Amino acid sequence: MNNNKYKILVIEDEHNISSFVKTTLEANDYHVLVAATCKTGVMMFASHTPDLVILDLGLPDQDGLEFIRVVRKDSAIPIIVLSARTMESDKVEALDLGANDYVTKPFGIAELLARVRAALRTRRLGSDMLAVPGGKFTLHDLTIDYDRRQVTVGGDEIKLTQTEYNILAMLSEHTGKVLTYTAIIRFIWGSMDDGSVKKLQVNMANIRKKLGSKPGDNRYIINELGVGYRMLEE
Numbered sequence: 711m712n713n714n715k716y717k718i719l720v721i722e723d724e725h726n727i728s729s730f731v732k733t734t735l736e737a738n739d740y741h742v743l744v745a746a747t748c749k750t751g752v753m754m755f756a757s758h759t760p761d762l763v764i765l766d767l768g769l770p771d772q773d774g775l776e777f778i779r780v781v782r783k784d785s786a787i788p789i790i791v792l793s794a795r796t797m798e799s800d801k802v803e804a805l806d807l808g809a810n811d812y813v814t815k816p817f818g819i820a821e822l823l824a825r826v827r828a829a830l831r832t833r834r835l836g837s838d839m840l841a842v843p844g845g846k847f848t849l850h851d852l853t854i855d856y857d858r859r860q861v862t863v864g865g866d867e868i869k870l871t872q873t874e875y876n877i878l879a880m881l882s883e884h885t886g887k888v889l890t891y892t893a894i895i896r897f898i899w900g901s902m903d904d905g906s907v908k909k910l911q912v913n914m915a916n917i918r919k920k921l922g923s924k925p926g927d928n929r930y931i932i933n934e935l936g937v938g939y940r941m942l943e944e
Contacts, residue, residue: 715741716830719760721751721777722792723770727815731764731792734819735826748772752780760787762829764822767793767804775807782808788829792817798936802890805937810887828886828943847882849942852921852930854882863921873898874917877910881931881941890938914939 718735722728723746732742743758745751748769755763755777763781767774778789791804794815801812810829813822847854851864859875861868870878876898881889895906914931923929932940 715739716762717741717743717758717760718762718764718826719743719745719751719754719758720764721745721748721769721774722764722766723747723768724766727766727792731822734823738823740826746770748774748777751777755781755785755787762826763787763789764826765789765791765809767791767795767800775804778804778807778809790822790825790829792822801937802892805888805890806892812888831886831943847885849882849885849930854879868920870917870920871913874913874920877913878917881939885941886943888934888938888940892938894938 718740720728720731720735720742722731722744725746728744728746732744735742743754743760745754746769748771751763751765751769754760763777765774765777769777774791774793778791781787781789788810789808790811790813791801791809792813792815793800793804795801796814804812811825813825845856847856853862854860855862856879859879861870861875861878877894880894880897891907891910892902895902895910898910899906914933918927918931921930923931928942930942932942934940
């Protein structure tokens with residue numbers, strides 16, 4: 711085994727799906743481990759410390775959400791949920807517990823591979839960012855200078871309110887990860903009330919307008935409808 715390969719743990723009890731995902735990932739030069747239950751997944755996670763986990767929720771012994779709860783107590787390893795559950799509430803719960811992304815079955819393999827690359831890139835960026843207090847974030851012609859709390863697009867400074875800047879900075883620090891409305895609201899305002907989501911949506915509309923995004927233009931930020939927002943990577 712090439713020790714430089716990313717190690718991915720796939721927790722999935724349907725053999726045809728797990729073997730398909732394993733074969734595809736190995737063809738793309740990843741090292742793959744497979745577990746068929748939540749309990750085995752937790753044990754393999756502890757002993758093999760993978761770089762990324764692909765997790766089914768409908769496992770035979772426990773709900774996959776339990777795996778997220780256990781792992782998130784002391785690890786920030788990226789978790790991509792791969793589930794047949796399509797309810798918005800299921801997606802929100804998994805993301806709020808700490809999953810990085812949520813892909814519904816049936817899934818396109820190209821999309822899954824893209825999300826794997828994005829999650830691994832986010833992790834790498836995250837460790838790089840932690841090593842450099844402050845630093846800068848760049849996406850296309852957008853630059854965020856964390857030390858100066860300054861945002862520029864194409865070299866021109868964008869005047870954001872304190873709240874707008876905090877939202878944008880939070881999204882950029884979790885680039886590629888879907889942040890739920892609840893997670894953003896609690897981070898920015900501390901608590902939720904009946905008007906919180908509307909308040910967030912108004913701030914997001916202002917941010918997009920100031921960044922020069924036209925309606926329907928996902929140049930920097932994607933609105934995952936009914937769930938939350940995600941900052942794109944390059």
